Amino acid sequence: MFQLTQLRCFVAVATELHFGRAAVSLNMTQPPLTRQIQLLEHELGVLLLERSGGNVRLTPAGVVFLREAEDILRRSQSAALAARRAMRADAGCVTMGFIPAASFTLLPQLLASVQAQLPDVQIVLREMQTLDQLEAIGTDRIELGIVRPFAPRSFAESAAIFREPFVLAMPSEHRLAEQACMRLSDLEGEAFIQFCPSESRYLYELIAGRLRAQGVAPETVQTLSHTHSILALVDAGVGVALVPRSAQKLGYAGVRFRPLDEVDSFDVEVHLAWRRRGRQGVVDAVRLLIQEAYPVPAKA
Structure with missing residues (x-):
């Protein structure tokens, strides 16, 4: 099998089309350079370069092989860089899942914080529901x-990084739309759109329990898994709903949002989750940065 050194020699000669200049660029003499090209051609079983006096040109096989050789050299450099980065706590690649609701407010700010403080870290995003993320963390x-x-979960840890209140979403023409602040008692007998108890269990239990x-x-006239789907039905006049305050970012023209009064107000949280005794280094660096940038005090 050919060696990277042989590829470097071939690419240098193919670029310069001159053995002498290629040897200078590689900081070596011409005889060993010529020997490396001969070994490469012997290994491949094809002629890559035609030599005529002082002139050098690529054969058809040489033209094709040059593209592949350059690609192999680029990838070898990238692999070496990735390996060096893996030994650093401030560089590398981290795969992060996120619930759709996080994209309303939290996710863009979080990514900006990571980019500003860890510019050599690449975050690869995967949009997933909470249960799917836990399975992905476990595997x-x-x-x-x-x-x-x-x-x-025995394999996972988490910490709160965001907390916000629920607000009441209602059609703009609803009889309660002019009230500045709402009581939960105002929902008695109202057509209500609730989160799905199986796929959005946390939100469902918070609301149903309160x-x-x-x-x-x-x-309850409908149960749905996603906030944007719930608001689409509110916008269509199907009913009212309790949703996290950040849902206002979705901008449904036919929906009015009203806060709950202080007595009835309650909050919803977003957590950062990670694998216990998982990969160290860059993952821990990103995790700690997020936890420090988004501290959430414990509930009183």
Whole structure:
């Protein structure tokens, strides 16, 4: 099998089309350069260069092989760089999952923070629901995840990085749309669009639990997994919904958002998740940066 040294010699001669100039560019003498080209041609079983006096030109096989040789040299350099980066805590590649709701506000700010403070780190994003991210963390398909809070897992840890209140979303023509602030009791008997209890369990249980605690019973007309789908139905006049405040960024023209009063207000969280005893170095650097940039105080 040919060697990288032989490829470098061939590319130098193919670029210069002159053995003497190629030898100078490689900081070597001409006889060993010629020998390396001969060994390469012998290994391949084809003639790569035609020599006539002081003139050199590529054969058809040489033209094709030059493109491949340059590509191999580029990839070998990239591999070496990646290996060196892997030994650094401030460089490399990290695969991060995120829930769709994180893209409304948190994700763009988070990526900007990483880019500013760890410019040699590449974040590869994967849009996934929380349960899918946990499975991917457990099987090492992603290294960090932006998730909703989840039931304890033996292989995963998490920390809150974002907290926001729920707001009430209603059609712009709704009878309550002119009120500045809402009470949960205002939802009694209202057509209500709720999060899906199986696919959005955390959000469903937060909302359902608070409504039960307040003794409020709206009429659930639909259950959906994604905030944007819920707001699309609100926009169409199907009902009202409780959604995280950042959902206002979606900009549905026919939807009005109102805060809950101080007594009834309650919050939803986003967590950063990672694998226990997972890969160190750059993953830990990104994780710690995010946790320091987005501290969330414990609930009182």
